[in-house]
Amino acid sequence: MENLLELKKVEAFVQHYHILHDISFEVPKGEVTVLLGRNGAGKTTTLRTIMGLNRVSKGSISFKGESIVGRTTFDIANSGIGYVPEDQGIFGGLTVGENLRVAMKKEDEKTTERLEWILELFPDLKKFWKKEGGQLSGGQKQMLSIARAYVNENDLLLIDEPSKGLAPIMVDKVTESIQQMKEQTTIVLVEQNFMMASQIGTRFYIIDDGVTVHSGAMDELKEDKQSMKKYLGIS
């Protein structure tokens, strides 16, 4: 299967700290690739490095066959990557409507259709259209963040810990929404919640101390109790 994104032996620093030592993985088109690992393993830094928010010091990252190392964040975003950051990344002082409309590169028929689809998926966003983003609940903020990344026709979505801090019922809702989205776009998901990750993901990579240490099909990992205990602390 064609790889949409490829990272090869990527190293990156955050300020003076060497966080990523050897990250390599491939994201096949049309699949959900899950990055797993303990807190501080380097999962968020990996996504930020793909987006150009951290500089790559060694290694290569290619998207749709072209290197994106050294390119600016806005250029990477414009090449077709949507990013949902860990802290949701919504604009607290803008209304829900403005948060969505600011992300729409153009307000044409196709984008409007996507917006309508996403509003059907997250009816709360329609209900609170004129409410400031900062006044939404954690779950609603997460929905807004995902919706904002989805509203443009991106080839790849990078989603960082969408279940973080959410009540179980909201986690189910977010899981359901990502499952619907995966029919239409390729996704890289960083997730601590193994239950959620295993429901959505097709393949996985485990990152430990800035190194990709294990990979395979998600169904295999569910059976591999030893690896789950060793790398994720799940017994």
Added chain:
Amino acid sequence: MNLRRVETSTWIYLAISFLLIFIPFIVTGRSMQFIFIQIFIFAIFAMSYDILLGFTGIISFGHVMFFGIGAYSTAVTLGRMDATIGSFVLGAIIALVIAAIVSLIVGALTLRLKSHFYAMLTLALAGLFLVLAEKWRSVTGGNDGFTFSLPEFFRDSETMYWFSLLSMVLIFFGLRRFTRSPFGRVLMAIRENENRTESLGFQVTYYKVLASVVAGVVASFAGVLYALSLRFVNTAVFATDLTIDVLLMTIIGGVGTLIGPIVGAGLVEFAHHWLSGLADVHWIFERWIILYGIVYVLVVIFFPLGIVGTIQSKFMNRPVRALRTNRKSDGKKENRKGA
């Protein structure tokens, strides 16, 4: 335009603008008309500052330089050429072009860096323009400045009043449309968090530089009107005090609201006039700036989002556009984030 789709607030602003047209018939005293003219001019100046601070989150300590460029360009042109409408238009065009070029250069040099570089460079450049105005006596008249003749059209104070009012109203609606456009939404997103905006695919520096140019050009037009209203210009138009005044007008009125700076300009100018006028009652009123400081502290305590911002937030259930300090810290936190 579908009239049914026009917002209620637009009708209210238009109604107030319409009522203001009649002020010269009610208030015939020249000094009171002059205060209104000053309010309109400073309202334009403060709105230009609001584009920077309120909508884009850029702090400038030298915004006055654009105001001074406008004032001197008009005064020098009218002082050296015949006092005609043509000379005025030429002077205004020169003012706007110089302001656009200076703001473009300053913005391009500094806005890719952290915002305090812009603040410091504008402060330094405003100082440079002040020194230039002091030393280039053959053109500027130095500290003493110079007077000049106005075109016949502007000699009447009522005409000057209506022209300033019309300018303020047109600039207000123009800037309101600008801030509500897709471009304006990106500016507000930048104010909230630059990294996030860039992650959505926007070249943040480009938007910030253009916001700086718009703010510079509008401030320069306020300077054009200021010179016309005084028929005189001196180096005071480059004084840092004016930047502080306009910053306070914007904060008191409500940052990021556009209407707030107009309210702030009105309050500050009227406070200045009335408090100074009470000098006969007690000497403290001669030092009106002390009382003004107290008013400012009270406003910050009781109206933390500015007068308009607080009213919109509390009573009209409107989203608050005002800049909050915690939003900046969001960005810093994100930048520092490790694994």
